[in-house]
Each structure stands twice: as structure tokens, then as C-alpha cells.
Amino acid sequence: MSIGHSAYGIVWYMNEMVALKKIVYAFDNCVDAKRTLHEIKILLHLHHENVSFAFM
Known part of the structure; x- marks a missing residue:
């Protein structure tokens, strides 16, 4: 689930311990x-x- 964005990326909420940008x-x-x-x-x-x- 996307929880925010900036000029350079998107922050994704994965679970209560992890958020990815x-x-x-x-x-x-x-x-x-x-x-x-x-x-x-x-x-x-x-x-x-x-x-x-x-890094992927």
C-alpha cells in the first residue's frame, strides 16, 4: 500500500516493521x-x- 510520495520516490507500507521507498x-x-x-x-x-x- 502506498503511504506517501516525494519528488524522487514512493513510500510503501509493508507491515508494522517495514516501509520501503x-x-x-x-x-x-x-x-x-x-x-x-x-x-x-x-x-x-x-x-x-x-x-x-x-538494490534491485
Whole structure:
């Protein structure tokens, strides 16, 4: 179930423990690729147990 969206992706609610953010067309152009990489770098710096990544 979609619970929100932003300029760069859609947040999906999976269950009470998991929410996923799908970034659509993340690498279609240079600007979007840089923004996606920037967001990933910020999240990696959080070092929080509830933040993880899966790339498909």
C-alpha cells in the first residue's frame, strides 16, 4: 500500500516493521542520479538499525 510520495520516490507500507521507498527512474539522468546518491549517503551516515538498503 502506498503511504506517501516525494519528488524522487514512493513510500510503501509493508507491515508494522517495514516501509520501503522505491525510487523510480533514479538513474535516468545526471541530476536524478546525484540526488539519489546524496539521499543514500545521508541515510548511511545515520547508522540506525532501522535503516537498510536493498538494490534491485
